[in-house]
Structure formats: C-alpha cells, structure tokens
Amino acid sequence: DAKTTQPNSMESNEEEPVHLPCNHSTISGTDYIHWYRQLPSQGPEYVIHGLTSNVNNRMASLAIAEDRKSSTLILHRATLRDAAVYYCIRSNFNKFYFGSGTKLNVKP
Amino acid sequence: DTGVSQNPRHKITKRGQNVTFRCDPISEHNRLYWYRQTLGQGPEFLTYFQNEAQLEKSRLLSDRFSAERPKGSFSTLEIQRTEQGDSAMYLCASSSRTSGRIPETQYFGPGTRLLVL
Numbered sequence: 001d002a003k004t005t006q007p008n009s010m011e012s013n014e015e016e017p018v019h020l021p022c023n024h025s026t027i028s029g030t031d032y033i034h035w036y037r038q039l040p041s042q043g044p045e046y047v048i049h050g051l052t053s054n055v056n057n058r059m060a061s062l063a064i065a066e067d068r069k070s071s072t073l074i075l076h077r078a079t080l081r082d083a084a085v086y087y088c089i090r091s092n093f094n095k096f097y098f099g100s101g102t103k104l105n106v107k108p
Numbered sequence: 109d110t111g112v113s114q115n116p117r118h119k120i121t122k123r124g125q126n127v128t129f130r131c132d133p134i135s136e137h138n139r140l141y142w143y144r145q146t147l148g149q150g151p152e153f154l155t156y157f158q159n160e161a162q163l164e165k166s167r168l169l170s171d172r173f174s175a176e177r178p179k180g181s182f183s184t185l186e187i188q189r190t191e192q193g194d195s196a197m198y199l200c201a202s203s204s205r206t207s208g209r210i211p212e213t214q215y216f217g218p219g220t221r222l223l224v225l
Contacts, residue, residue: 003150032211043112043199043216044151087150094139094203094212095164098150 004088004099011105012078020073022088034089035073112217120223128186129220133202143199190224
C-alpha cells in the first residue's frame with residue numbers, strides 16, 4: 001500500500017512543541033516525504049518536504065529516520081492557528097499518496 | 109490573489125444530473141491535478157494534466173467522469189449521471205514541472221463540495 005499511516009488525532013498545549021509521527025514502511029528509495037496541512041473548508045497547504053536528511057524551514061522541521069520508514073513533523077511552538085489536519089504524503093515523481101491525516105488540536 | 113481558484117464552492121444536485129466544476133490554476137503552472145476527498149479521509153488522486161495533455165487517470169475516475177484542459181490554462185471536471193457516492197470535496201491543485209528528481213510543490217484550491225441527493 002502506497003499510503004502512509006498516522007495517528008487519527010493529537011492534542012497539544014499552546015506554545016509547546018508538537019511531534020507528529022508518520023509511518024511509511026514501504027517507501028521506495030526515490031520517494032519523497034511531504035507534509036501538508038488542511039484547515040477547515042480549505043485545500044491542503046504545503047508545510048515541508050524531504051528525502052533523506054532532516055529539513056528545517058520557517059514553519060516546521062522534518063526528522064526522517066535513517067531507514068526512511070518513518071518521519072516526524074515537528075512544530076516548535078504550537079499556536080492556535082496550527083490547529084489543522086496534518087497529512088504525511090509519499091510522492092513518486094509528482095504523484096502524491098495521502099494518508100488519513102492527524103487532526104491536531106491546540107489547547108490555549 | 110494569484111492562488112488556485114475553484115468554482116463553484118458548493119454544489120447540490122439530484123441523482124442523475126450532470127455537474128461541471130472549474131479550476132483556474134496559478135497562471136505560470138503547467139501541471140494541474142484533480143483530487144477527490146471524502147469525509148475524514150485524505151485526498152485521492154483522480155487525474156493530472158501537463159499543459160493541455162491529460163497524462164494520467166486513476167482507476168477511481170469512472171467513465172462518468174471527464175476532465176479537460178483545452179488551452180492548457182483552466183480545467184473542467186464533469187460528472188455525468190451523478191450518484192450519491194459521488195458526494196465529496198473535489199480539489200484542484202497546480203504546480204510547475206521541475207527538472208530531474210526535484211519534487212514539485214502542489215498548490216491546492218479551496219475545493220468544490222458536491223452533495224448528491
């Protein structure tokens with residue numbers, strides 16, 4: 001199965017770090033890992049992507065396991081605006097394989 | 109705003125009717141994608157275009173579904189003889205083709221929510 005596996009939901013306190021896990025045990029050597037998030041009534045928006053090395057950008061960090069069978073999206077300081085469904089995606093060239101996503105709830 | 113736009117945002121129709129959705133991608137993007145998203149699930153790929161050529165179709169795209177991108181700009185997705193199972197969010201995304209193995213970032217529109225009664 002090309003889809004990824006994520007927990008259905010997670011909860012975090014505002015201003016605290018959040019670690020969102022993803023399992024992609026059948027990933028091939030050339031597949032990239034992307035993370036998108038989806039706010040209510042909106043389309044998914046890009047968060048970060050990587051291949052083998054850990055990646056950082058202004059929104060988040062992506063930690064990829066050495067065997068590439070799992071990854072973790074890290075939000076360093078969760079805000080209320082980060083409450084969304086987070087999707088971990090495998091991509092083969094330009095084809096995206098979405099999982100069911102993790103609904104992140106951020107408590108004030 | 110130069111993002112991806114979709115029209116209409118909502119559509120309610122009766123079973124058996126035909127519906128058509130429109131997607132306007134980001135102007136310089138040559139790739140355009142259609143996805144379907146049902147409640148509680150992630151988007152599922154339906155089809156994609158590079159310029160005006162439809163390069164791939166998912167097995168989810170039954171013969172009642174047809175997509176076009178006649179001039180390589182906007183795209184339409186038509187569903188004929190709608191069924192209740194077609195009720196879903198239909199998402200459009202666009203991207204710029206990259207060289208080599210650099211992955212593309214897909215930019216999504218807000219979607220069209222279809223309800224078939």
